[in-house]
Amino acid sequence: MTWRRLFRPAAVALAAQPILSIVCGFAVAGLAVLASGADPVQAFSALFQGAFTNPRAFTETMIATLPYIFLGLAVALGFKAGLFNIGAEGQFYLGAVFGVFIGYSVQGLPGIVHVPLALLAGMLGGFLWAAIPGIIKARTGAHEVIITIMLNYVAFQLTDFLINNRGPLADKTSSAPRTPFIQHAAQLPILIPGTRLHAGLFVALVAIPVVWFLLSRTTVGFQIRTVGLNPSAARAAGISVGWTLVITMGISGALAGLAGADEVLGVSHFMPPSFSTGYGFDSIAVALLAKSNPWAILPAAFLFGAMRNGATFMQLQTQVSADLISIVQATVIIFIAAPAIIRWIFRLRHTPAAPVQLAKTDGGATI
Amino acid sequence: MDLAIEWDQVHALLGENGAGKTTLMNVAYGLVRPDSGTILVDGNPVVIHGPQDAIRLGIGMVHQHFMLIPPLTVAENVILGHETVRAGGFVDQRAAEREVRDLSQRYGLEVDPRARIEGLPVGIQQRVEILKSLYRGARILILDEPTAVLTPQEVIGLFGILRNLAGEGSAIVFITHKLGEVMEVADTITVMRRGKVEATTRPSETNPAGLARLMVGRPVLLRVDKAPARPQRPVLELDHLVVHDDRRRVAVDGVALSVHAGEIVGIAGVEGNGQNELAEAIAGLRPDRGGRVLLDGQDVTRATTRHVLHGGLGFIPADRHRMGLVLEHSVSDNLVLSTFDRAPFARWIIRRFEAVLEYAQRLIKQFDIRAESPSQPAGSLSGGNQQKVVAARELGRQPRALLASQPTRGLDVGSIEFIHRQIVDQRDAGLAVLLISSELDEILSLADRVAVMYRGRIVAILEGDAIDRERIGLLMAGAA
Structure with missing residues (x-):
């Protein structure tokens, strides 16, 4: 992708809507701050400071961006096949469990082998966990939204069981419920001394082109997109829709699992209970904001990472609750999902782009 | 105006x-x-x-x-x-x-x-x-x-x-x-x-x-010129085929029919008398079926769509927007919709776009598809050209049998002429054609034999001079 292509009128028009949605999201959140009696300018400048203004803040923003990249790609890939993978959070957990297990239990490997092995284990965990709803949907037609939501709870409880004080993965020497620390060799190396920024950054930056390549250059990707656009035509052309759904869920889960392993190997180095705080759910918003475009996942994830990281500082500085970013996120999604509002506010010309379609069932109904 | x-x-x-x-x-x-x-x-x-x-x-x-x-x-x-x-x-x-x-x-x-x-x-x-x-x-x-x-x-x-x-x-x-x-x-x-x-x-x-x-806007041939059929061996054989519809009721009730190489068999009938279910069953899209389907002597009753298509069946579905095309995909992607993962269009799982493009350009020319470029979305073509894309895809694979369901519905006269011409030419080249149409005129002008379908059954098979509009009309209404 060259710069000239990036700034074609069509590309600009495509990006205009998400950007304007973000502007509107902040505007609405600003009104909420105003209504609560605080100063929105102060709040947002604190948010910005907390996210960017010193090297440590910036690297922490990068760290928060990484899971959003993997998970955003995971959800976006599902969207491409018409699947709404709400289970990214659960797959994130399973990836972390598999990754931490390989990370602490295997000994004596050099880092160059151990890290990839643990990351692959995380992908396997996510793959298996996501393949379950894929298979159930393909076999019985049950809706993946319901199954993946339910499997999230199973995943939370399962990890709780595994790492509580007497669980099979628990560190018996610790009084807190958690897994043992991973081997030193399994740790993702720190990139900048004095910060927590780790080599998972490269993994994430490679994942984006890989997913793009998969979707646009391979037969599997073509199959995924065809099933997502028109399952009836796919079936009539001899494409196995069921198999495609299973494989899509599997790959989507593998990406989510990679996020979990990356987090364990790069940041925490062990796995505590209630490991994630909603990364998987936020990532649905990341994928929507990026309109499921793998390249656009990068800026969308970065925005969400910055908001997440800046929110704490904002709360400390201005007493405005960190939950403010939830308002921003939620309104951004509303504006993304209702392009007509954005066009009306900004008097954009109507380009007959397809509306954001969260999920398309075989019957053609949209959610 | x-x-x-x-x-x-x-x-x-x-x-x-x-x-x-x-x-x-x-x-x-x-x-x-x-x-x-x-x-x-x-x-x-x-x-x-x-x-x-x-x-x-x-x-x-x-x-x-x-x-x-x-x-x-x-x-x-x-x-x-x-x-x-x-x-x-x-x-x-x-x-x-x-x-x-x-x-x-x-x-x-x-x-x-x-x-x-x-x-x-x-x-x-x-x-x-x-x-x-x-x-x-x-x-x-x-x-x-x-x-x-x-x-x-x-x-x-x-x-x-x-x-x-x-x-x-x-x-x-x-x-x-x-x-x-x-x-x-x-x-x-x-x-x-x-x-x-x-x-x-x-x-x-x-x-x-x-x-x-x-x-x-120009003179039109109202009749299709065609020589008498010279049927050869049977290619597509239906042996007491029973198919259920979505509500699990019998939609096709014991249909027996064989289509020979070099002939066009038309299925006439008012829409909703089991024709769609019949077509979908032959194409492997309805697993819920009894009886047998033979394609070139091979039993494909339980075969997947993929197997049937690669076994030599060309399939033009009745609803081209829903089943025939992916409107958002490019013309060239639609032309390889059922062959995209085979040589020469893919090596392992990597798609080979030069091969796809080359093939698409050949078909666009051969089937006179009016497209600005092969990378244009299929949905931006006119209805006639969309249907030509479907026909080109299916005939371009050089099938031995063609199952064409409402192949000219909603098309302009020029496109109808063209698609009819293609079907007749391919028949003369030895293709076995099963034509399902609720347009009686289409059946009458193309079919060498006419099977009339009523409430899931073939109530009569007419041939030669017995093919008569009034008689078929009565049979279609169940009165005979």
């Missing part, structure tokens, strides 16, 4: 799909706002903002797809929205039935007001639609392609009703693309092409060939 509709007349609006007939009438019914110009009723300019205004002005519309509520009775459907309410908020059923009965007797529209819509044949449902308009006081009745779903006998019945209504002083606008019907029923004919009126004439002053020329 200008158009004047007179009282006491059946005015036919003739034109190809996309000529603007339906849009024009949607303007008259208030569904579409005109950009400029005026509508006059009885010489007075009127503004029609919506169907409510149109109904008030006495304009009624019978849509191509009926707007009826299946579980309700005829009377209930007719009075819907205009109910006579008794004290206490109850609908006066008796009065409704009486009124509907009076209306139907007055105009010769035989219907039982108490019958439920879901149990009625399509022809009768259409009468209910007409009654609905009359009940609301319509004096100008617009019918959009009313014969598309009827048997030939039902068409004759409808024409009788239309003549009657015109005789009673109504104005009838009859939208169609079928030349024969226009000659038969219309008092005045207006031919439209590309949104403009080409000519207004009378049946006595013209003939079908003349009308076709006006419609298309």
